[in-house]
Amino acid sequence: MTAPLETAEPAAAQAAAGPARLGTLRYALSKAGGALLSIGMVIVGTFFLFRLLPGDPVRNLAQGRNMTPEQLDLERHRLGLDLPLFDQFLNFIGQTLRFDLGASYEYKRPVLDLIGDRVGATLLLAGTSLVIAVSLGLWQGMRAGWRHGSRFDRFSTGTSLVLWSVPTFWLGLLLLLVFSSWFQWFPSRGIQDVDAPDGFGYVLDVAHHMVLPCIAMVGVLYAQYLLVMRSSLLDEVGQDYITTARAKGLRDDEVRKRHAVPNALLPTVTLVFMRIGFVVGGAVTVEAVFSWPGLGELFYAAIRVPDFTLMQGTFMLIAVSVILMNTLADVVYHILDPRVRSA
Amino acid sequence: MTETTETRTADPVATVSSTLLEARDLHVEFTSRGRRARAVDGVNLSLGAGEIVALVGESGCGKTTLARTLLGLERPTSGEVRYGGQPLKYGSKALKAYRRQVQLVLQDPTGSLNPRQTVYEAVAEGPRIHRMPDEAEVVNSALARAGLRxxxxxxxxxPHELSGGQRQRVVIAGALALNPKVLVADEPVASLDASVRGEILALMLKLRDDLGLSALVVTHDLGLAWNIADRVAVMYLGRIVESGPVEQVLTAPRHPYTQALLSVLPESPERVVLTGEPPDPTRIPGGCRFHARCQILASGKAAEAGVDARCRGELLDILPASALSQAACHYADATG
Structure with a gap:
């Protein structure tokens, strides 16, 4: 697009491009400021939210073992729970700002280390599922919307809706029953075999373990991409500019490629980015069903104890990643859509 | 309403001899919920070089379908569209070549422009598709001709940075960039402010005078037809019921439907309000298709002239593509 413009009127091109880029930068900075504010509120909120939960964490940790009041006090002192609430709050804020999320009550290890151990497995599973779900959903949604009412449309929309309505854990258990117990094609749990080989064999082993949880996650995720893409393409197909493009002599598939699909993709941008935010949190259910050693399983374990510092840490991680991805979605949208840019 | 009539130069009867675009016994049917809708039900229409014809009718009468079929966007069920004396072919190459001759301007300029394309890209799209040389030059001159200077x-x-009138000028420039011979404009000013309306109409007349551009203007607005057109064709339920030079049809309408349309203009002395069911293209009545709502038949005038039975029972011939004033009406035929 820029090449003919510059030959036509170079001065005007530069004059227009300059302020537009500045505007985007200013917009991105203001969005980043808003995101920082939200993150601050998340940190403050997290502290009070988990202090509101009923129960004494120290007693929960003791888990019914007989402990003298002195021992309990000692434990409280060790965890800093004997300080006044306001001092605890200040300590918490100070630590968090230094990226110190405290030590887990249960595992007796820094929360950040625990998260670091798990985050790889989650990113692998959820990232792969997201990529597959987005490509599958957008592709099917595009075909279904373009040939609205066709057999492909009815079949793919129907299938995706069924998979979307099914509870995740049920789909996971069904997959386990059929493909792991009956056919024994895939392992039932974990990310690798105990005697996993090295090198390329290891990659294959992990991939083998990942098939079923990945299918379960994709099955649940892809419907929303399909439906959003389909309906947003249907909106565009009815627009006059599609007719105008046809009347100018553009072939049908070019009308789709150049006009309808790029514009229909805009709403899905937000959806994809929001999902990326949640990916870090992991699909708690899928990870629990398949014993996938990711963040979701960690969070699930922390709730069962309850392990306050661990819950706080994972909670903040999920919240912050959602906020960051939303901010990124806003900025990307701003760059993609000229209408938003001038608003 | 009369001030622009002086600018009309083309003699309608003379131009029809060089017919450019023509519909011959055109039928377009759709199937909706198991019922066949005859959107266009036998239309003969011709458009001469440098001529502006207004196609008038209420919404749902099939005028937009007729326009789309003339553009080759819709295929006729039977009958044919002819351009330059040749029947239109629907192969992708032939259609693409046809697109350079006949271009479209739609009602809503906001919807007609891709919101993510700049004016340059919107206007350059046509030349790019048809691989015209000197794209930037073509775009600049098309914009200038459309009055964007x-x-x-x-x-x-x-598009969102422009006014409605400017947007419509961009749409027109996009059509002009292909150097077409004919513009098909579907309600070109209906969504514009009154002040902008005149400008766009003046632009279309100027394009006709400067470039010899023919235009088929689809509208429900009789005032617009009066201002811009050489000839007018009134459409009712898929068929043209009256046509002729605009002065004759609009000052001395012969078909009761045209009379009713004209009577609701503000300057009209008495008002005819049509009763009965709104027209439904899936159920076109027998006899005269207008008889169920006809005020002449309802008031008994048709019975006085002795044609009421024919109105109810006898089908009317399809009007030929003639430049002369004609109406498809038993009563008008009987009373002259």
């Missing part, structure tokens, strides 16, 4: 000021704007 200087063109450089508009090249990098997005």
């Amino acid at each position: 200087p063109p450089e000021r508009f090249l990098l704007r997005y």
Whole structure:
């Protein structure tokens, strides 16, 4: 697009491009400021939210073992729970700002280390599922919307809706029953075999373990991409500019490629980015069903104890990643859509 | 309403001899919920070089379908569209060549422009599809001809940064960039402010005078037809019921439907309000298709002239593509 413009009127091109880029930068900075504010509120909120939960964490940790009041006090002192609430709050804020999320009550290890151990497995599973779900959903949604009412449309929309309505854990258990117990094609749990080989064999082993949880996650995720893409393409197909493009002599598939699909993709941008935010949190259910050693399983374990510092840490991680991805979605949208840019 | 009539130069009867675009016994049917809708039900229409014809009718009468079929966007069920004396072919190459001759301007300029394309891209799309040389030059001159001067000021704007009138000028420039012979304009000013309306109409007349552009203007607005057209064709339920030179049809309408349409204009002395069911293209009545709502038949005038039975029972011939004033009406035929 820029090449003919510059030959036509170079001065005007530069004059227009300059302020537009500045505007985007200013917009991105203001969005980043808003995101920082939200993150601050998340940190403050997290502290009070988990202090509101009923129960004494120290007693929960003791888990019914007989402990003298002195021992309990000692434990409280060790965890800093004997300080006044306001001092605890200040300590918490100070630590968090230094990226110190405290030590887990249960595992007796820094929360950040625990998260670091798990985050790889989650990113692998959820990232792969997201990529597959987005490509599958957008592709099917595009075909279904373009040939609205066709057999492909009815079949793919129907299938995706069924998979979307099914509870995740049920789909996971069904997959386990059929493909792991009956056919024994895939392992039932974990990310690798105990005697996993090295090198390329290891990659294959992990991939083998990942098939079923990945299918379960994709099955649940892809419907929303399909439906959003389909309906947003249907909106565009009815627009006059599609007719105008046809009347100018553009072939049908070019009308789709150049006009309808790029514009229909805009709403899905937000959806994809929001999902990326949640990916870090992991699909708690899928990870629990398949014993996938990711963040979701960690969070699930922390709730069962309850392990306050661990819950706080994972909670903040999920919240912050959602906020960051939303901010990124806003900025990307701003760059993609000229209408938003001038608003 | 009369001030622009002086600018009309083309003699309608003379231009029809060089017919450019023509519909011959055109039928277009759709199936909706198991019922066949005859959207266009036998239309003969011709458009001469440099001629502006207004196609008038209420919404749902099939005028937009007729326009789309003339553009080759819809295929006729039977009958044919002819351009330059040749029947239109629907192969992709032939259609693509046809697109350079006949271009479209739609009602809503906001919807007609891709919101993510700049003015330059929107206007350059046609030339690019048809691989015309000197794209930038073509775009600049098309914008200038559409009255956007200087063109450089508009090249990098997005549609949402322009006014409604400017947007419609961009749409027209996009059509002009292909150097067409015919514009098919579907309600070209209906969504514009009154003040902008006149400008766009003046532009279309100027394009006719400067470039010899023919236009088929689809509208429900009789005032617009009066201002811009050489000939007018009134459409009712898929068929043209009256046509002829605009002065004759609009000052001395012969078909009761045209009379009713004209009577609701503000300057009209008495008002005819049509009763009965709104027209439904899936159930076209027998006899005269207008008889169920006809005020002449309802008031008994048709019975006085002795044609009421024919109104109810006898089908009317399809009007030929003639430049002379004609109406498809038993009563008008009987009373002269």
